[in-house]
Amino acid sequence: MSESSRQRLLDDAEVYALYATTETERRDIETERLRVDDTARAQFDVLVSEIHETLALAAAVDAAPAPARLRSDVLARVASSGQEPTVRELPPNVTPLHRHRRERSKSWRYSMMSAAAAVVVAVGGVVVVTQTMGNDAQPSxxxxxxxxxxxxxxxxxxxxxxxxxxxxxxxxxxxxxxxxxxxxxxxxxxxxxxxxxxxxxxxxxxxxxxxxxxxxxxxxxxxxxxxxxxxxxxxxxxxxxxxxxxxxxxxx
Known part of the structure; x- marks a missing residue:
């Protein structure tokens, strides 16, 4: 296993954990995970797990019940739409997120996760965003x-x-x-x-x-x-x- 393969996998941990990839890109990352050695695989799994925990904590802190009308609209669309996932081709002017991400440093990635966490959930065309931005209280x-x-x-x-x-x-x-x-x-x-x-x-x-x-x-x-x-x-x-x-x- 080359060092570049190991680093590429670790660089992809964030977009993988955030589901910010196409289905094809996700399969490629999972294939790469199986190719690397046990140490790199464990590092990748830890990074993904930490990001999931951060997002779960952010969602729990800022969680609020959805308005009754929004909830009923979402459920109605779910009931009337197919449940198979759809993969759409990206427009020519859109670059996959992971290509930009490889230009960012490790320090940026970790500071981003500590300063802000965003969860985007799309159901039947309705997008709900939950976000926290540096809510850590200053010590008294x-x-x-x-x-x-x-x-x-x-x-x-x-x-x-x-x-x-x-x-x-x-x-x-x-x-x-x-x-x-x-x-x-x-x-x-x-x-x-x-x-x-x-x-x-x-x-x-x-x-x-x-x-x-x-x-x-x-x-x-x-x-x-x-x-x-x-x-x-x-x-x-x-x-x-x-x-x-x-x-x-x-x-x-």
Whole structure:
């Protein structure tokens, strides 16, 4: 088996998986698959399988019920038309997709599959297209802090129950505060957070939403703080802590 035959088969994996070939071209690809060695055949099968999985995921994410009228029209056409596949000759001004594809690099092919997936289904002359275009969500600030190479974590119990956990990153200059099972403060009082690097610096009061949030609270301005503290203060907070409840040590 020549290297060119192996590469040609791998180059055809995408159009084969997307059914972007004529019936004759598809048979040629399948014949070529049988001619190559086991390694090349396995690589081809893996590529086809990965593309099918990507398309299935894209279809599942963006799937929506077809309008009732469209569904009934499609089913009516299917019922009244023959089910044998039809292969049409291409017009002279149309070049088969796989000939263009061989000019593209491998990096382009893989970036195309990760950035967009398109499924085209033709039934009785009706074409339905499902497409996704780069819908990957950007990581939140909290995710970036927790995932930073220098990220650390410290935890301490609250008086009366509950746990305070602080994830922090010097490079991100911020912390993520998670409060698990911490009770509500007494009426007219609030929890206040503090950066401690000599003199305490207020990091804000804890709102009721933050107290019950499962996503954590991002607080910027870590600086060179070596401790993070919680205190119990009058509503609205205090310029300096008056009743420290717990303090977490932030290591380097």
């Amino acid at each position: 600030q909290a995710d970036q802090i927790v995932a930073a190479p220098d990220a650390r974590q410290a935890s301490a119990e609250f008086p009366g129950g509950g746990l305070a956990t602080v994830s922090y990153s010097l490079s991100q200059d911020a912390v993520v505060v998670d409060l698990d099972g911490v009770p509500q403060p007494p009426p007219g009082r609030v929890y206040q957070m503090w950066f401690v690097d000599g003199a305490p610096r207020s990091a804000g009061v804890v709102s009721e939403d933050q107290l019950t949030s499962e996503n954590g609270t991002v607080v910027d301005g870590l600086g060179s703080s070596t401790n993070f503290a919680f205190s119990l203060e009058p509503a609205g907070g205090s310029p300096q802590p008056t009743e420290v409840l717990t303090m977490l040590t932030l290591g380097a």
